[in-house]
Amino acid sequence: MATTSGNDAWIENWLSVDRFSTYLEAAGGSRKRALDLYEWNAKLSAAFLHDLSHLEVGLRNACDRQLAAAIRPGDTHWTDPNTLLALFGFWTYLLSDSHEKTIWVPYLHKAFPLGTDRNQLNDSLASLRAFRNRVAHHENILKGSEGERRRIVYLVRLLSTDALEHLQSNSDVATILAKRP
DSSP states (O other): OOOOOSOOTHHHHHHOHHHHHHHHHHTTTOHHHHHHHHHHHHHHHHHHHHHHHHHHHHHHHHHHHHHHHTSOTTOOTTTOTTTOOOOHHHHHHTTSGGGIIIIITTTGGGGSOTTOOHHHHHHHHHHHHHHHHHHHTTOOOOSSHHHHHHHHHHHHHHHOHHHHHHHHHHOOHHHHHHTOO
């Protein structure tokens, strides 16, 4: 765990007063525990990026398989590399309300188990998109992380139970969550 010395002013200089104050508040004013929480948060964020990357790749490929199969021979619009975006937001927005009739109903519903609720799927992806952005921008994820872990599990399970088994055997998120200082 983190250590602090008698001269730990470097912490606020390094992290900023505002950022460190979040951890100080969560640690009840203990500077050592606040720094421990910051380190724990950084490790948890790195572990979540691993899991989110697996979800993102699986989601992208599941959507791509369905949309590529819908392209007429000779038409390269969907498969043209210039039109593909590998951003998580792009793939998750394909499941939004505005695409329900044009993309979900004819194509993307086939990427998920029969009866999958698109609204629940969209809500889960929207939450994870916001969470991913917080993680990627090094914000604190002291609250709500267990719920986001469960969302990842839910979504990966919808895409592939084999992939879920692999993810769970390679994820450190649950272990790190259990070691919160």
